[in-house]
Amino acid sequence: MERVLIVGTGLIGSSVGLALRAAGFAGRIDGWDQSLLELRAAQEMGAIDDIADHQRGALELAREADAVVLAVPVLAIKDWMQHLSGVMRAGQLVTDVGSTKLEILGLARKLYGGEGQAVFLPGHPMAGKESGGALLAEGTLFSDAMWLFTPATAEPTPSEREWRSWVGFFGARTLDMDAARHDEMCAWVSHLPQMLSTALAALLEERFGDAPEIAAIGGRALRETTRLGASPYSMWRDVALTNTDSIADTLLALEQRLGHVRENLRTPGLRDEFSLANKFRSRR
Numbered sequence: 001m002e003r004v005l006i007v008g009t010g011l012i013g014s015s016v017g018l019a020l021r022a023a024g025f026a027g028r029i030d031g032w033d034q035s036l037l038e039l040r041a042a043q044e045m046g047a048i049d050d051i052a053d054h055q056r057g058a059l060e061l062a063r064e065a066d067a068v069v070l071a072v073p074v075l076a077i078k079d080w081m082q083h084l085s086g087v088m089r090a091g092q093l094v095t096d097v098g099s100t101k102l103e104i105l106g107l108a109r110k111l112y113g114g115e116g117q118a119v120f121l122p123g124h125p126m127a128g129k130e131s132g133g134a135l136l137a138e139g140t141l142f143s144d145a146m147w148l149f150t151p152a153t154a155e156p157t158p159s160e161r162e163w164r165s166w167v168g169f170f171g172a173r174t175l176d177m178d179a180a181r182h183d184e185m186c187a188w189v190s191h192l193p194q195m196l197s198t199a200l201a202a203l204l205e206e207r208f209g210d211a212p213e214i215a216a217i218g219g220r221a222l223r224e225t226t227r228l229g230a231s232p233y234s235m236w237r238d239v240a241l242t243n244t245d246s247i248a249d250t251l252l253a254l255e256q257r258l259g260h261v262r263e264n265l266r267t268p269g270l271r272d273e274f275s276l277a278n279k280f281r282s283r284r
Helices: 011-022 036-044 055-064 074-085 102-111 158-169 179-208 212-217 220-230 233-242 244-263 269-282
Strands: 003-007 028-032 050-052 067-070 093-096 119-121 123-125 146-149 173-176
Touching (some): 003 011, 011 028, 011 036, 036 050, 055 074, 067 074, 074 233, 102 179, 179 212, 179 244
Parallel strands (some): 003 028
């Protein structure tokens, strides 16, 4: 692999570029982002070498790339999949870092993997921060993180195997999953915590605003519980739109569980709830 195009040079995309360099990639890394500021920041920190300042230019770079990494929100990933399928060819690889996979996999099977076509490898690194942007990127972001794949092909192609190798060089662990199972599990372990943190932070803002007592008495527990409340809507909108049913199921289950806790504040049922929670935490 000698040329890579990263579409989306925010936190994850720029971190991919930095991780490639840290792992010894000596080829060329091009980048595109709808924000010229993000592009310039990514270039200045060494995450990318050259920039495409418009979509047409990015598609021209994609023609020459060995691999294209789509590091934009999920709906934008689907748009780029459509655009790239018309310009890329057999032997090239397209992969993504989207937080939901079922809709992406379905589109990949329609647009990629046929005779004369590029291959698409759906991926999802379980890494990130509550805030985004190239300036927060790190070459070590994926170290010891799980990088999930929901393959569109039965047997990996040479380009897929090479990309998987680079992910390993980043220090990430890998796991292949069924796409539907991925979206269900991520709804529980990633999307629900985000919605819970967002709802709690919004509730506190609505109830107390900038009351000085919050800063004075809201310690580490509050900061950790509401940390994800700083995440951008622009990213989570697409997650909610492409994994609606699974997220709704988890929220309903949580509502019911909170109701159970409320009803047992003065009974031994509360002790049982703490015992279950302690058991879960002791395994992690």
